[in-house]
Amino acid sequence: MKVYLDYSATTPVKPEVLDAMLPYLKDYYGNPSSLHSFGRENKKAIDTARDQIAKTFNAKPEEIFFTGGGSESDNWAIKGVAAALKTRGRHIITTNIEHHAVLHACQYLEKEGFEVTYLPVDEDGLISVEDLKNSIRKDTILITIMYANNEIGTLQPIEEIAAIAKENKIIFHTDAVQAYGHIKIDTQQLPVDMISISAHKLYGPKGVGALYLRKGTKIHNLIHGGAQERKKRAGTENIAGIVGFGKAAEMAYENLEEHVQHLTELRDYLLDEILDKIPYTKLNGHREKRLINNVNVSFEFIEGESMLLSLDMVGIAASSGSACTSGSLDPSHVLLSLGLSHEMAHGSLRLTLGDQNTKEEIDYVLEQLPPIVQRLRDMSPLYENIKEGVR
């Protein structure tokens, strides 16, 4: 049995999405900037995709700009606003648990003379709204706080954050790469100025993303050049990718309720059973304020990569915040920010669900996982004392 439980890493392209894309990889190859018939069709296709995505945000099509992915959107939003407003101020507020695309962009700006406040999070991964208020300064030009965390699934109090930003007239960006497709974001209700999204997280193709940019938001380009994307993002458009993104977004929001119910049920089942069946296990992230498809737990005494390898051998695809899975020296900065010990962070397992998952698959995981954990614990020098009742 093959069970893919790494949907937060990336998703398969839905057949309908691929079908929508294929004509633009075959017959409609003209450059959308061209005048002739070969190009005109493609211009229309991009407009359609832009409409599809704008609709999911209850936004205007002119507020959607296509990019090469979520990382580009994040970098553009953050560096673009920083560059545009640097004479007004050089202070940025973000959190400790952002995706690296945000975190490393902010760290880069620090080297270039900006100051960044990294808000801490509590043990569930939530920032404190009070902290946010207190960190605002006269020279704060940007608040960038993710909607949903990619590792632990925690959802931030986005409405409150957006309201605070608005009250203080500070541009507010949210990395919604993980939230998009699971949660309805209404830009008429939520005073957010910029939203990053990425197609491959919601059954669209890899290498295409978008930035929602509220009309009037001051920003510099990240990629200068031709007049594409209303002169804000140059480069011949990835038409097939954009068409696929539009279709995927439309499909996600057409079936949102069903999708939410299905995944929430599966997630709760999986999570409760794991916590019930496997001792010395801890949930990471908030129990309620979490993505509908995210299960993240730490198993004491064992390390994540060896768990992933063992799961992979029985056909289960998952991920972990262990340093050993990333080639970095430290385990996940997100898990450490929750106050987890290095050991517990190394022992984390992330299972993220998707529309294709079934109860049978979850049962299979629940059958395979406990012996794997036990086998690794039996091999672990950290487990010795436990068996003997000593701690």
Next chain:
Amino acid sequence: MKVYLDYSATTPVKPEVLDAMLPYLKDYYGNPSSLHSFGRENKKAIDTARDQIAKTFNAKPEEIFFTGGGSESDNWAIKGVAAALKTRGRHIITTNIEHHAVLHACQYLEKEGFEVTYLPVDEDGLISVEDLKNSIRKDTILITIMYANNEIGTLQPIEEIAAIAKENKIIFHTDAVQAYGHIKIDTQQLPVDMISISAHKLYGPKGVGALYLRKGTKIHNLIHGGAQERKKRAGTENIAGIVGFGKAAEMAYENLEEHVQHLTELRDYLLDEILDKIPYTKLNGHREKRLINNVNVSFEFIEGESMLLSLDMVGIAASSGSACTSGSLDPSHVLLSLGLSHEMAHGSLRLTLGDQNTKEEIDYVLEQLPPIVQRLRDMSPLYENIKEGVR
């Protein structure tokens, strides 16, 4: 009859390229950064594509970095080096006839405190090597000069330019988006530090490009985030696009000689016949030092867009440097840099050939074009005097 003669704008994806891509849009959907079997396949596919492209440059695979297109590559190269070396100097040398991705990136840097020398070109579109030498200053940190011009097809004296850059220890970047696939660039011979390329110009997909970055070249990231592309370009990889790019590059260089011969013959035939058949017509760009697939001519007394529309109606896809085709106020900066009058720049027609073109198609164009030009001239107030022999 449908004749596509706008291959420099973009090319169709070759069937073999699409075939190579499809598995990565269907079955192999894992994230290459993932440890499990779903991800591992994709990591290998990216490595293969990197090898394929490295080979065309006679370079090391670690010197190839995938991007979201030619524009991103250009922006990264220019802004990345500028940022990395700004304490050493703030002077950049480029030309008047670069693609907007280079030109606008440079203009942006000017606003940010850099100084840019834009080398002029002669009537054929060639820079003077003497000019280049004279413009070098102590604080020059980057020379960025395109290999082949996208509008007029002129090839710069790249070997000499690279040698001068090397002699002066200045980083040299070339935008080879148009040259790649037509010309062999050997990085063991040519001392170039950075090369921008784009897949959709050589029968690959849109929205994927690459930057050749010679080992040791100092550069900052344009897109920060995850550890992809050896930490130099973040973002989940556009695997299908990258695989397609690799395949397209391999195919282009496998058949290079044949391709060069075929296109050169067709180009010369088309060009000579046009100049022969249609009076008051001028070749734009250098007659010999030009891309094998580029024909660019100006027809006096008429405007380009109306030509394109007329050609489009008989199934011929072409492009023009007229302002009326671009929504900008001025006609092509490239044509004006050659010393062309606005009128002549507006009257330009670019026909760019590709592997699929046949002699029959060219004959069809040669049959359709003269009456179109004549009809528009007959409507033009600028042509009145000519008919009467007055000028």
Next chain:
Amino acid sequence: MYSEIVMDHFTNPRNVGEIENADAVGQVGNPKCGDIMKMYFKIEDNVIVDVKFKTFGCGSAIASSSMATEMVKGKTVEEALALSNYEVAKELDGLPPAKMHCSLLAEQAIKSAIFDYAQKHNLYYKELEGFDPDADEDHHDHGEEE
């Protein structure tokens, strides 16, 4: 990009040509901007009985000339002067934002021709007050498109 009516007037432009000994000739635009329009009127009893044009320019410039000449034919000089570029664009079933200036050029070509007529015959038209046929104003209103 263009409406069917624009394409029709571009493909089969009405009233192309010159009028020998025209009563009024006007020319606007310049090659720098990529469009020049020249109009010739035959005027009898204050009525434009014939009209011809020559245009150097893009598809919408040609179509606008063609449509504008159709619209003023048979009209009185005053009626012709009252014609606005929006009416021309409307009759063409709209023009892309970046191309609206082409219709303006047509309006100005008409005014320019009537200016010529007024000067020859020492006539005064309120609508031409302040009109300068040689003004090289930036009539471009190119949108951000593309």
Next chain:
Amino acid sequence: MYSEIVMDHFTNPRNVGEIENADAVGQVGNPKCGDIMKMYFKIEDNVIVDVKFKTFGCGSAIASSSMATEMVKGKTVEEALALSNYEVAKELDGLPPAKMHCSLLAEQAIKSAIFDYAQKHNLYYKELEGFDPDADEDHHDHGEEE
């Protein structure tokens, strides 16, 4: 990512466990870095006659422990001391660059156990000069990959 031999040793690790009343016990690594290796030796007549290990760590750490224990079993103490991490990695048919430190950890676990043995029996080994079993050196040599 891993060779077949690594996967074999990860899936069926040799010598997992503890030795009661072991002659030598050594532990290296710390949970911060994500790997801890503990080795137990039974030594008779200067020969390692039995060896067991426990490892908290990634696949290559477990495989390295398994391979290293196989390699020292039956060797003299001096021979065991001479074992380098490169030999362990080589026997495993290579390790990814980012995982080479796991083989180093195995080498150090052996040294640490022998250090314990030397201390208990007041023995001197040239190879252990300067060896500090509690040193928390940054043995990571992660590559730039990923």
